[in-house]
Each structure stands twice: as C-alpha cells, then as structure tokens.
Amino acid sequence: MSNFDYIIIGAGAAGLLLADALGNDDFFSSSSILIIDQDNKTKNDRTWCFWESGNGKFDHLLHKSWPIIHFAGKELNRSSPIAPYRYKMLRGIDFYDHYVEKIKKNPNVTWVKDRVIMVEENGKKVLVTCQNGFFSGRMAFDSRFNPEPVRKQQKYPLLQQHFMGWFIKTEKPVFNPEEATFMDFSIPQKGNTRFMYVLPFSQTEALLEYTLFSENLLEKSEYENGIQDYMEQNFGRIAFEITDVEQGTIPMTCYGFHKHNSNRIVHIGVAGGWAKPSTGFTFYNTSKRVTTLVDHLKKNKPFTEFYKKGRFWFYDLLLLDILHRQNHLGQSIFESMFKKRKPQLILKFLDEETSLWEDLKIISACPKMPFIKALFQRMFL
Template sequence: MAKLDYDYIIIGAGASGLLLADALGKDSFFSQKSILLLDKDAKKNNDRTWCFWEKGKGEFDTILYKVWNQILFKGQEFSKSYTIEPYAYKMVRGIDFYEHYLERLKGYPNIRFEQDAVTEVKDSEECVSVHTQENEYRCQKVFDSRFNYEMIEAEGSYPVLQQHFVGWIVKTPKPVFEVDQTTYMDFSVPQKGNTRFMYVLPFKEDEALVEYTLFSKELLPKTDYEEAIHDYLQNKLHCDTYEILEREQGSIPMTCYDFGQRNSERIIHIGTAGGWAKPSTGYTFMGSSKKIPLLISNLKSDNNMHDLGQKKRFWFYDLLLLDVLYNNNEKGHQIFTSLFKKRKPQLIFKFLDEETSFREELQFISGCPNLPFIKAIFKRLF
C-alpha cells in the first residue's frame, strides 16, 4: 500500500474539531500519529458564541468571557428571576476559543493546521482521500464535522426542527441591561404560530448580545429576525437608539435521527454532524466536550465507532418533545412556561444534562402540560 500523507484528518476547526485535535495532541498514545486539521476559514473572527451551564469550575474557565448566576424567564403572563446556584451560566466567545486552542496546537509537533476548503471525501478499502481546493490528501481516518440538512432530509421516522437565530451585540447610549442576569427565554414576543423567544446576554449595562431564536421547521427571511430584534429593543427595553457592534446567525438541527449510522470504519462524523447536539435544546458545545473522551477511548481500543452513544430514556424524552413541537409548534411557550412556573431551574438543568434519577424525571415531566405528551406517547407506541 502506498504511504499515507497523514494518519488522521480532522475537517473543521470549530468546537468539536479543535477539542478533538487538542485531545489527540496531549495524549501520548497518539504522539506518533500525524494529524492534519483543515478548515476553509482562518478562524480569526468572532463568528459565534457558545453558552452552557455548569457546576463549579470547568475546563473552559480560563477563556470565559462572562458568567451569570441568575437567569430570567418570561412567558406571556408569567415572569420570574432565578438564582441558579450551584450552577453558573457561562459564555465563551468564538474568537477566544479559536485563539486558545490554535495556540495549543502549535505545541504538538505531530499536528498541522491548514486553511483549505474540503471539496470531496472518498472512502476506499485502503484509505480515505480528502480533496481540497488546493490539494489531495490520503489518510487512515477522517473526522468530519461538516453538517448540512441534506443528511437528514430523507429521514421520515423522526421529526426535524431547526433552532435558528440571528443575534446582535448592541451598544446603547444609556444603561439598559441588568448585567448580573441573563434573559434565558423571553416568550413575551409574538409567537406567530411558532415557538419564538428572545435571548439576552448582558456584558455591561450598555452592551449585550440580543438574539431572536425560533424552534420551528422553516427559516425566516433575515429581515424578519432583524425586525424582531429592533422591535424588542425599542418596545421591551425602551431603547430607541443603539449601535450594532457584531452580528451572528445560525441554524442547529433538533432531531433524534441516528447520525451514527452515517459513520464508516474510516469516516467518523463529529459535532453537529455526528449528532452531538442535544436534540431538545440544540446545545452542542458541552455535548462535544463529553463525546471527545469516548471517541478517544474507542480509538485507542479500536472499537466500532458507528455509534458513540446508545438510545437511552433521555433520547425518548427528547423525541417526545420534538414530536409535540413538530405537530403543535405554537405550544412551545406553554410547555416552557409550565416548566419554569412549576419546577426549579436546577432540576431543569440537571434533566437536560441527563443526570437525573427516574424519580426526578417523573417530577420534571409532571411539570409539563400533560395532554400533548400523552398523545405523543400513544402515537409512538401504537
């Protein structure tokens, strides 16, 4: 067999790609493996924000941009602030993450980062060939983080929603934001037959990320998101003038589709493309950080990597919520309002982290409106 250019190629220098590259680099088991990290972008821009809740100190604390110990939930007729200890709500800016991990990769002599756009990946019995705009590489295994909705469009067994959003970091001429409290969900905005809410991360009294988010099937015209943010700033926060410092937008799949079935012996999908996003929330950052050690362990033991996770009861809980939101998208605000009205956020976070006991799960579920979920259960069972 001809000599390979690399042992491993990682496609995409986002959260999952950089975390995987760093995990491989610092593990002596892989010190003799040659690794190439490819991304079409130089990762020099602050193109996204990652947020997550966590107890105590964590591995990302050195690059945190902001931490909140309080959250605000707003429904149509219900509003409440919560202290979330022992949890903290943490934020990492994309640019800080990229700079930190790309600098770390410079310390691993067996890892190389190249800015080059991948155009095609071909699998064969002997190797994988990765074609880019500039080069062609051959390797033993590929870890591919590229996601597109065509992967799941033909899948009819599971509903597919999108968590889609546009966010502005705004600077206001006067104090507007409560800097110690993040607005986790504000459903007081018009729902228009969907699940729609505002999400506010305040950095200073006059600076915050204001994001308009939907859980729904279809995207909106970009002007719709922007008009909603403007209306929120003007009518809810009473801020007529502001400066937009940065913009971000995205779409995250919300589905219980088994992404692992797309893996082969030599091509493993990671991140969102690997199904590492929590189906019911779209949160991917901490999901990726928890999947990386499992992937590393499987690599070391040469285990089958068709599936890095089993269908557990939490998968079924996620499926029921997506069934309800897919068939009755307008009920989203009722479900979340009922939960936050009846249950503490600590239980909600623990449940979403999949760390609850069965007794706690029954307590969580009983906080939701019963009828839509009973119908969803019977539809799935029968």
Template sequence: MTTESPKKQYDYIIVGAGAAGLMLADGMVKDPYFKDKTILLLDKDSKKTNDRTWCFWEKGPGPFDAIVHKTWQHIHFAGQHFSKRHPIAPYTYKMVRGIDFYQSVMQRIAQHKGLDFVQGEVAQVTDRDNGVRVTTSTTEYLGKQAFSSLFHYGMATHQSKYPVLQQHFVGWFVKTDVPIFDPDQATYMDFSIPQKGNTRFMYILPTSAHEALVEYTLFSAHLLPKEAYEEALRSYLTNDLKLEHYEVVDTEMGSIPMTAYNFGEHHGKNLRYIGTAGGWAKPSTGYTFMSTAKKIPKLLAHIKTGKALDELSYKNRFWFYDLLFLDVLHQDNARGHMVFEHLFENRTLQQVFKFLDEESHFGEDLGTMWASPKWRFVKALIRRLLRGV
C-alpha cells in the same frame, strides 16, 4: 503545526476546525497515545475571527474557565403569563467567544510536531476498506481514520420518521446610552413576544449595564426572511425594553438542527461524523458546546480500542425524551411556548439544568415530565409506540 502540508498521508484527518474538530485535536495532543501519530486538521477558514459565541451552564470551575468571557449567576424566564428571576447556584451560566477558543486551542496543538493545519475547502470524504480519502479543490489526502464536522440539512431531512426542526436566530450586539441591562442576569427565554404560529423568544446576554447580545430565536421547520428577524429585534428593543437610542455594533446569525434522527447511518468503519454533523447538538435545546466536550473523551477512548468508528453509540434514555419533545413541538409549534412555561413554572432552574445535562435519575425525570403538559406528551408517546419508535 504547519499551515502547509508536505505529507499526503496521515494517521488521523480532522475535517473542520470548529468546536468539535478543535476539541478532538486538543484531546489527541494531550493524550500520550497520540504522541507519535500524524494528524491533519483541515478547515476553509483561518480561525482568526470572532465568528460566534457559545454559552453553557456548569457547576463550579470548568475546563474552559481561562477563556470564559462573561458569567451570570441569575437567569430570567418570561412566559405569556408569568415572569421569574432565578438564582442558579451552584450553576453558573458562561459565555465563550469563538476567537478566544480558537486561539487557546491553536496555541496548544501547535506544540504537536505531527499535526498539520491546512486551510482549504473539503470537497469529499470517502471511507474505504483500508482507510479514508479526503479531497480538497487542489489536493488529495489519505488517512487511516477521518472525523468530519461538515454538516448540511440533507443529512437529516432525507427521512420522515423523525422530525427535523431548526433553532434559528439573528443576534444584535447592542450598546445603549442608558444602563438598561442587569450584568448578572441572562434572559434565557422571553416568550412574551408575539408567537405568530411558531415557538419564538428573545434571548439576552448582557456584558455590562450598557451592552448586550440580544437574539431573536425560533424553534421551527423553516427560516424567516432576514428582515423579519431584524424587525422583531427593533420592535423588542424599542417597545419592550423602551430604548430610544442604541447602536448595533455587531451581528450574528445561525441555524442549529433540532432532531432525534440517528446520524449514525452516515458513519463508516474509518469515518466518524462529529459535532452537529454527528448529532451532537442536544435535540431539545440546540446546545452543542458542552455536549461536544462530554462526548470527546468517549470518542478518544473508543479510538484507542482499535474498533470500527461506527461501533460507538451515545444513545440513552434522554434521546427518547428529546424525541417526544420534538414530536410535540412539530405537531403544534404555535403552542411550543406552553411546554416551556409549564416546565419553568413548576420546576427549579437547577432541576431543569440537571435534566438537560442528562444527569438526573429516573425519579427526577418523572418529576420533570409531570411538570410538562402531560396529555400532549402522552399522545406523542402513544404515536411513537404505534410506529415502533
């Protein structure tokens, strides 16, 4: 692997070295089919900083355990009217830091002699009859196929058939002078805070009794001014957690699209969008890391068939469940917390995780739906059927 590209033509070009791009490159390097293939990985960043964290739940050991930074065996959920601590065995809630993931994958793919990593900002990716053209500010690259994780909200908001919400957040990594946090319990959602017309909650990931990532998160159509997130965090730490003294040692912020819109219309014969840009973020939750890990093997298998890249579909019945949920959330965002409160009060965490992992059978799906505010979902179903879905 090199940081400069002496070649201008490749078998495969991967645009973006985030979770999706690196998992795809890693999968290619591990597969003998791609042993003699040339691969170009492009990203504007060097991937040498800890710019994000990913969390996911998983049964038993998994492929990322060597770089898991922290695990939790209990999940806390708080609504407006009840609060509950859930043991989640056989699941474990896991955290992976961006820097650990980048270093781990970069070291592995460096062993592939045909892979070049080039730091540069991509201006355009064009699907052509006989391949793809990828242009940066200084260079043009040609490839047989390209996989792009470059996302912008206009990819989904140009249409009105499917609602487009955002999971947006600001997080503070805080250090306290008193042992306030439970290191074995992650607060998945705390809806006890003021909702202010939106679905709003706090998310807490303790790494010790004195340290935690505390995030103020919303599911809504529009972002807030940065000061609004920060004021909510200050209020929660002071009034809810009763902290008089704490230090903010780092921050993070982000926005993840929540939509059942079909990103497939952006694909081409030789161009495939991946990660968030490919609609890989779970529409109802925004979780993307494990969703991506599960989709990469299917994409690799499809590549090896030689079929056009736009012929691969991941759509299943869970897409429709997510669509109805987002319709409900979009229709009455101020009451979004009620959907989650009904669900977590009437189903176990294990049942919820299995459903969100898209591993439940239809009978279990009905149980989850029955545990939700039924009339609101029935009305969403009727509206969708009248619109032809």
C-alpha cells in the same frame, strides 16, 4: 500523497477539541494528525453558551458568566439564582485564538488550509480529496454537516433553532450584568415557538437574540423587527448602536447521524448528531462527546458502536414530535416546567445528568396531553 494516522476535517469546536484531546494524551504521542479547514479561524464567527457547576476547563476563555437566569412567559416572570451552576458565554474568536495556537505548536499536527471535496473509505485507508490536493489517513473525523439525508426521510422530524442576534451598546444603563435572560416567551408567538435571549455584558452592553424553534426560517426583517420591538417594549425608546450581528441555524432532530459512520470515518459535531435535539445546545455536549470518542479510540472499539440511544433521546423525540405538529405549544411546555420546577433541576435534566426519579419530576411538570398523544403516535409509526 501525504499519509496520516488521523485526519480531522473542520476546525470548529468539535475538530479543535478533538485535536487538542489527542495531542494531550500520551497514548497518541506517536500519531500524526492532519487538520483541514478552508478558513484561518481569525474571525469571531459565533458565540457558544452553556451552563456548568463550579469551575470548568474553559473558564479562562469566557467572555462573561452569569449567576442568575431570567425566564418569562404569559403568566411567569421570574429571575432565579442557579448556584451551583453559572451560565457561561464563550466567543468563537477567544476559543480559536487559544486552541489554534496551542494545536499548531504540537509537532505531530499538520494544518492545511483547503476545501474538502470528497471523503471515501478505501480498504484500510481513508482518502480525502481537497481542492488543491489529496491526503490519506488511517481514520477521518468529518464535521461537515449534510442536511440532505435528514430532509429525505420522514421518520424523524427536522426543526431548526434559528436566530439573529444584535450586539448593542445603549446610551444609558438599562441592563443587569448579573442576570442572563435564558428564555423570554412574552413576545408574540405567531403560531411558533419564539423567545428572546438576552446576555448583558455591562449595564450598557448586551447581546439580544430573537430565536425560534420551528421548521422554516424567516425573512431577515422579521428577526430585526422582533429585536427592535423587544427593545422598545422592555427598555423604551432608548438610543443604541449595533456593534455586531450574528445569525445562524442549528438542526433539531433525533435522526441517527451515527449510522453514516464506518470504522474509518466518524462524523463529529453537528454532523455527528452532537447538538442536543430539544434545545440546539451543542458546545458543552461536544466537549463531553470528544472525551468519550477519545476513550473509544484508545480501546479500539468499532465506531459503528460509538452511539447508543438512551432515554433522553426518547424524551427529545417526543418534544420534537409535538413541536413539529403543533409548533405553538413550545411556550406552554417550557413555561410549565419553569413554573413548577427549580431551574437547577431543569438545567441538570437538559444536561442529561438527572436520575430516573428526577426525570419523572420534570415530565410531571409538563402539560400531559401533548406528550401522551405524541407517545401513542410514535408507538404506532
């Protein structure tokens, strides 16, 4: 049985960023690192989007970025420059190509293609059972998401951000490549929180994504019809071809995934609760959490103390409570925010970087009664 200092299970964003951070830090120069993933990471299996002020460490890998975002609802149709922010898009394949090659060059890293079956703590070791072998390590970082503990409890609601996206190429120029549609709630809500998300790469190429914040997934045809209807309503019956399709779901919950951590097994990425509960945005938050995690490792702090609830967790919890009980209210809540506040402040708030005074500005822009009811219901749970 091969033994390592650190075992990273899953070579997604969290696993690769963690492996890279460990490899770049002299503190871990004598540490042995194992990465286990059942995939070669040679496919463009996802896209990540985030906003950032100024230049960032992923800029050289970006597929596109936008200086303007568009928001639409029942009574609002507004395009806004977001300087000093830019809205940024990173393709999975570009991320993998860069980080996998870089990490594999590190002599301290071993890469194994295999499927992990079981991870268990045994005294001063972690034992990892794979389909084709066994490994042990001093610590393991597990990115496999298990939804069962969330589904079995009732304290914290579980919604999904679920979506289907078409990468399309149109016959004629119709898109503004300088403007990303962040949320377009003008589409029929059908009792849910539904919006379109449009990322133009040129005047004739874009990603159009039909997205919901709701409890249950849809039939494939409903996502497809939603995108088709949006194209016709906004661009007419223009000819286009679908060059690629993406579909996925991200859990939206304030459930405490961190309580499944021990001092030798730490859950990372979505499995660690690193997705922003109220929006599903994960990539940029993961990047920040990896930095905190590495610092925690260097200080040799217990990992049962790695996560602490803050006020933003509570804000997210109230919103999810509202959308769980009255899913149709999402459109009015987001529209009210964008109608009354600048997008830069909203983006700063969603990044959890606002002051308490700025928080109050955002909260005061939202419809009052749903949040007051949610607060009282949560207090007496």
